[in-house]
Each structure stands twice: as structure tokens, then as C-alpha cells.
Amino acid sequence: MPHFKSVQGTRDILPKDAMAWRMIERAVSETCERYGYQRIETPLFEETGVFARGVGEGTDIVEKEMYTFKDRSETSLTLQPEGTAGTIRAYIEHGMHTLPQPVKFYYLRTPIFRYERPQKGRYREHHQFGCEALGESDPALDAEMIALLWDIYQRLGARDIVIQLNSIGDRTCRPAYIQALVDYYTPLQDDLCDDCKVRLLKNPLRLLDCKEPRDQPKIAAAPKIADRLCEPCAAHFTAVRELLDAMGLPYTINPLLVRGLDYYTRTVFELAPEQSGRRQSAIGGGGRYDGLVELLGGKPTPGIGFGSGMERAIDLLEQQGVAIPPTPTPQVYIAPLGATARAVASVLAQHLRATDLRVQLGFGERSVKAHMRTANASGARFVALIGADELANDTMTIRDMAASPDAAEDQKQVNVPRSEATIWLKSRLG
């Protein structure tokens, strides 16, 4: 017999984790709706070009991390490696530029696929929630979105998390900054770590990200993008900061914050636990992408968005001991004895469920003891026992599983007419 395993970097989300997921889903959807964002769900896969062009040909994601395949008509498709590009494609395809702008979306529990070497907090399939807002460049939108992300995690009860903020300029000022960076680093080339030698040629912004100790002094002395922004970008960045200050949102400017997707312009931000030396603990990140809609074939349209990893969010909440709502338990467990009772029990279960009670039906030919054990393990509050005696007089014996072990037997259970089952249970379950 072959035995199958979930494939590398994927995992099952089991019932024991369901409530944690649901808690996050609720916090996200309710908070987003409060901010006027509406839910969107786009297909799991797109034509490869959507991501290749959107995310950027030179990025690691496109170069070596996409799940790309040809379908039976030889069309190149890709499982979404991030949440933004598909949403932009939908915005363009459905002519949403005709709606009042900005158009504000959120997505939830969206599977994201990246072919990477798995490790803690990093999977080949993971899930994100996120927001996108298109058609508006007002810095108030940037501030609102950062506040929204912050709000979600506050609502979830996460502690000690920080927002890092930076501006990486736009098509006007960034090329000049990158050139300045290259000019600064080129004379130092021979003294750089091997990774940085590659970065200098391939993705100079990433030089700022290096963690090699010997390169830190070079980074500290390197030109900073904040000093090189063009006038409009500088004004935009200032406005975002002033709004965040006015809203009282804690954030820190990180002049070294750059992001790995090519489409970002101006505002970029990340959310991470306060004392996380490790980079893969970032739980959310995003930024403005004013050129992206045009890049994907739409009219020039500003936009901004973020994505946040749900597995990482759950890890964080677990690590911080945030209380997860308990899994709902049955309110009634019905224990039938014998074939006739089982038929009666099935019908009774349906009646009770129709009145919104959570009912667990006991299956099979089992002893009373076995039923009681199963009921106890299920966490059911009451057991409704139906055997020969109860069948004979149309009753059921109801046992209160929450009664003290020391209580007298007649305090623990009572015989109730089956016709009064709903009323009896409802009055006691509040």
C-alpha cells in the first residue's frame, strides 16, 4: 500500500485549529468592513503574465519561486504567489475605474504558493489576508490602510508589535537614488560580502538589507532614500507621517526598509513583533504601487495594499498566549439503545437541531456505559437516553453531565416526555 503524505511545505489545518482561524477571519472581515473595504475573491491561478509582469521579472518570486505549469491547452498558468496582482487584474477586467474611487477590497484566507525551502513560518502554501485600494493617491488612504492593519492586530489582542515605515520614492526619484547607491557601493565592491556583490549588480536596493556584520558600517554611511525623494514624494511621505502621528499610531521610520516586489512606490510598511531579530517573523507588509495598474494593462491608476500571513499571525497569537475561543461542544448527546430507539433518536435529533440546538447523535449498538463515555468526551452538557423504558412511555432520560459527581442520582437526571424535549432543554441551556 502506498502511503501518501502532504507535499513538502504544505500542511493540513485540522479541526483543533479551526477556532483560531475563525477568530482571525472574523477580526479581519469585521474590521475591514468598518473601514469600507469589500471582499473580493479571485481565482487561485492566473495567466503567468499577470504575476510575471506585475511582481516584476527580476524578483526572486518570479525568477525561482512560482508554481508555473501548462494546462492541457498549453496555456502557461501560475498559482498565485501573492495577493495583489490578481485583484488588479480583476479591477481592470471589470472596468471598476468607473466606480467611485477609491475602490477598496479585502481578501481573506487566500492561499499563496511559493516554491521555497520551508522553515518555521514559511510554507510553500500559506494563507494571507490583505487589502487593496485603487484609484486614489491621497496620503490619507495610506494612513487609513496602515491604521486598518494595526487595528486588526489590536483587535486580535496581539502585543508588542511595531509598524516600520519608509518611502522608496517613485519613477522620478528612485532611479537617481539607486544610481547614487551604486556609485557609493562600487568603490567598496571588493570589500563586500558575496551576496552583496550580486545585489550590487542585480538589485541594489537590497544592499540595505544585508545582515552581514562587516557590511553594516557601509550601510550606515550609505545614502538614504528619504534624503533623495523628489518634491512630490517627500510631501506625500510627510503627510502620511503627520496623519499617523495625529491618529496616535505608533510607528518607526526605517530608512533601510525596502520590499521585495518591484511594484512598490512611495509608502512601504511592515508589521512585525517588537523584538524579532529574525526577518521571517514579519506578519504583514505592503505599500503603494502607483504604476501597477498601468503595468497590467489598465489606465494609470494609483493604488496601495498590504498582505498579512495568517499562519504567522496564528504563531504569534499562540506565542503570546492570546486566548482562542473554545471549540463549540454539543449541548445534547442522544444515546439510543437498540434499533427502534435509534430510529426515534435520529428523528429527535433533527427536531432539536431545527431549534438551533447543537446535537450529537450516538451511533451504533453500544452499551450505556460506552455512550456515556463518548458523551463525556464530547463535552456535551446533557445526555438524552432512549431505551426500552423510554420508548414504552414516550420519554427520554436526561442526565446533566455538569452536575457534581457528589450529587444524588436523582439530582443528576430526570425523566422527561419526548414531546417536551425542546422546551426542557432550551430552558436549561439559556
Next chain:
RNA sequence: GUGGUCGUAGCUCAAUGGCAGAGCACUAGAUUGUGGCUCUAGUGGUUGCGGGUUCGAGCCCCGUCGAUCACCCCA
């Protein structure tokens, strides 16, 4: 893609190169139809997979798959 550590029952783990085990969980019993505590029994394994060395491999060697940690990068 690179490097370190590790793969034994559903879970957590034992077992000098010499008969594969325990606890938990699960199932069933402990005088009539009653849970939790206790006791007893039972189910459950091709020791991740494939080769090799050896009289004999869970243990040693090689490969492979996977997990984990770090790098790279990202959520």
C-alpha cells in the same frame, strides 16, 4: 539553491549490533441501563523509503524522501 540536526505505534518517547517496548489516546470489561477517578485486557509497527556491510541492522555505511533550524528571500 546551500549548510547543520533529526525520522521507532495516532501523539510523546524507550530499546550494548542479538525476541520492537512504555505512557497517553482509542476499543472493551470490572454482576441488571449510566461519564469523570481507579484497575484489567485488547486493537495498533514492513522502525520514512531503497540499497549495502554483517551469522544477525531500529542501531553501522550510501542514497532518497520528509521534518526542523539557519542562510537566501518572503507573509
